[in-house]
Amino acid sequence: MSLVYPELVSGRDDDEARAWTIRAGSTMRGEASCNLSERVLEVPFEQSEQARVVRAHELMHARVSPRANYLLKALDEVSSRALECAEELRVNTLLGRLGFDLATLSDGTEKLGARRLGESGQWGEALCFLMAVLGTGAERDFFNGIRQSAAPWLPALRNLRKRALEIFSQEALILAATHLDESGLPSGYACSTLVLARLLTQSAAGRVPTSADELKAFRRSLEVGGRRPPTGVFAPLVVDESLFPERLRPGRGDRVWRASTTGVAMRYPGRLLTDDQRRAFAHQVPRHGGVVVVDQSGSMDVAPEALRALVREAPHALVIGYSHRPGDRGSTANAWVLCDRGELATRSPSGNVGNGVDGPVLRWAASRRRAGESYVWVTDGQVTDSHDYPDSRLTEECAQLILRYRIRLVRELTDAAHVLRSNRPTPPSRLSSFGRVGQRLAEMSEI
Numbered sequence: 545m546s547l548v549y550p551e552l553v554s555g556r557d558d559d560e561a562r563a564w565t566i567r568a569g570s571t572m573r574g575e576a577s578c579n580l581s582e583r584v585l586e587v588p589f590e591q592s593e594q595a596r597v598v599r600a601h602e603l604m605h606a607r608v609s610p611r612a613n614y615l616l617k618a619l620d621e622v623s624s625r626a627l628e629c630a631e632e633l634r635v636n637t638l639l640g641r642l643g644f645d646l647a648t649l650s651d652g653t654e655k656l657g658a659r660r661l662g663e664s665g666q667w668g669e670a671l672c673f674l675m676a677v678l679g680t681g682a683e684r685d686f687f688n689g690i691r692q693s694a695a696p697w698l699p700a701l702r703n704l705r706k707r708a709l710e711i712f713s714q715e716a717l718i719l720a721a722t723h724l725d726e727s728g729l730p731s732g733y734a735c736s737t738l739v740l741a742r743l744l745t746q747s748a749a750g751r752v753p754t755s756a757d758e759l760k761a762f763r764r765s766l767e768v769g770g771r772r773p774p775t776g777v778f779a780p781l782v783v784d785e786s787l788f789p790e791r792l793r794p795g796r797g798d799r800v801w802r803a804s805t806t807g808v809a810m811r812y813p814g815r816l817l818t819d820d821q822r823r824a825f826a827h828q829v830p831r832h833g834g835v836v837v838v839d840q841s842g843s844m845d846v847a848p849e850a851l852r853a854l855v856r857e858a859p860h861a862l863v864i865g866y867s868h869r870p871g872d873r874g875s876t877a878n879a880w881v882l883c884d885r886g887e888l889a890t891r892s893p894s895g896n897v898g899n900g901v902d903g904p905v906l907r908w909a910a911s912r913r914r915a916g917e918s919y920v921w922v923t924d925g926q927v928t929d930s931h932d933y934p935d936s937r938l939t940e941e942c943a944q945l946i947l948r949y950r951i952r953l954v955r956e957l958t959d960a961a962h963v964l965r966s967n968r969p970t971p972p973s974r975l976s977s978f979g980r981v982g983q984r985l986a987e988m989s990e991i
Contacts, residue, residue, distance in 0.1 A: 548589075548603070550564040550566075550583075550585050550603060550606045551564060560583070562583055563583070564583045565582070566585050566587070567586045568587075569586040569588050571590075571592070571651065572651050573653060576588060576598050578603075578606050580606065580611050580612070585606065587599045587602050593645065597639070597646070597649060598649070601636070601639060604635045604639055608634070608720045608732060609635070609733070610631075610729070610733045614733065615627060618738055620875035621742065621871075621875075622738070622742055623668075623745045623873070625669070625672050626672055626748070627738075629675040630675055630736075631733070633678055633679070634712065634732070634737050636649070636680060637679065641716045646681065647681030648681065649680040649681065650680055650682035652685075654685040654689065656689065657686075658673065658689025658690050658693075659689035659692050659693045660689075661689075661690070662689065662694030663694070665694075667697065667748065668747075668748030670694070670701065671704060671744050671747055674701055674705060696752070700753045703762065703763050704743070704744075704747065704766065708740055711736055711740050712736055712740075718731075718732060718735065743765075743766055745871075745873070746773065746871055746931070747762070747773065751773065751774055751775055753773065758773075761774065771931075772870055772871050773931065774929055775929045775930045777929055777930060778900065778902065778904050778930060779900040779930035780901075781901050781908055782877045782878050782879065783864075783908065784879070784880040784881070785880075785881045787881065787882070787892075803815060803826055804823055805822060805823050805825065806825055808825075809825065811826035833858070833917055834861045834862070834918040834919065835861065835862045835910075835912065835913045835917055835919045836864070836960050836964065837864050837906060837919075837921045837923075838851070838865045838866070838922045839866065839921075839922060841867045841897065841899045842867075843926060844922070846957055848894075854958075855883040858960075858961045859886055860885050861883060861964060862912055863882040863883040864908070865879065865892070865893065866878060866902075867895035867897065867900075868900025868901045868930065869896035869898065869900075870897065871930070872896070878896060879905045879908070880892075897932070898928055900929065900930050902923075902928070903927070903941050903945060906951070910949045913949070918967065919952065920952050920960050920963050921951050921952070921953055922954050922955070922956070922957050923953060923955075924955060924978065924979050925978030925980055925982045926980060926981075927939045927941075927942050927981055939981055940984060943981055943984040946981070952966070952969060953978050953981075953982070955978070970985075972989055975989075
């Protein structure tokens, strides 16, 4: 225990004057650690060269790694696993610059672990594991394991390796810096670990690139300012139902009592004297309802005044707007209730650029639909995945939902109220104006 003195590792801007607790660990992967919050260091005590490098690795964490509050700030945009493995690469890079033999960090399990990741299709974990072994003696074993089980992954993994090394090619003083930058984050962490963690997170969410075109798009996504790679899946639906609703005043389309010559209750006895037809009874006129799903992505550009006009025409409809921010991991709502059976949202989100949740929101709205209600989708028919790429399989999925729930399509929000009162499907002659979804529906109608 006398071999390790983390208290001597000083100089960070956010250092604390508290004692450390040292515990016995081992040289096996995952059995040594540095807990900055609790100030607990777990390291091997033996006098081997491998143990010496492992101790140095954990002490480097104590010197440069960010505290938990900085990590929490990033978890809305990156995964915790991506952060962990990107930081492992930063620490190993700095150790290598100090002359430590990183080849000793291999524990012999890397080839088997990589092969199992390929066999089970864990693309995202393979990306992160590569960063954890990059620059150590285990890198070749990792690639051999992937070659045995998922050889088509190799080109993309090698491209990611190249980009990671470029990010961490900065000077040691820059990589190790702990002073806060203009965004309030430790500068060395922000300019390397966080940058790589973003790439890992978006790449893990993407579809595994195998074809030449997919690999080209993947390489572009790794560049500064590059667009995220396609995922081929919808994003998880996050619905905001708390937009501070206000109760609509009675008006056009509200449920009313209408005078009638017959009925079970005499509601207007005075009409027996004043009405030639003696309409003293009453019956209820059904209020105008229905379900309207509104695509509020950038391509639709829905005006807020058009939304308010719709709810004036159909105040008892359920109106849901949606738009997903490409790459968001669930921290931002991507669908919101704009009008809920007579209650109107006092503010209307402007959207998050992309589509991303077309299928999930259509299903969610169908689950809220009342028996016999009309269902309208305001859309241009361009369905996209969670990174806002068009996808034929997702387009097919939405076309099937349209047929299943008898959803009618309109291009403009101003037409939604009129179509709600209709009970006719979208005319085949108009399907061509609804992009890929309309094209797919036309093809299905010809079969």
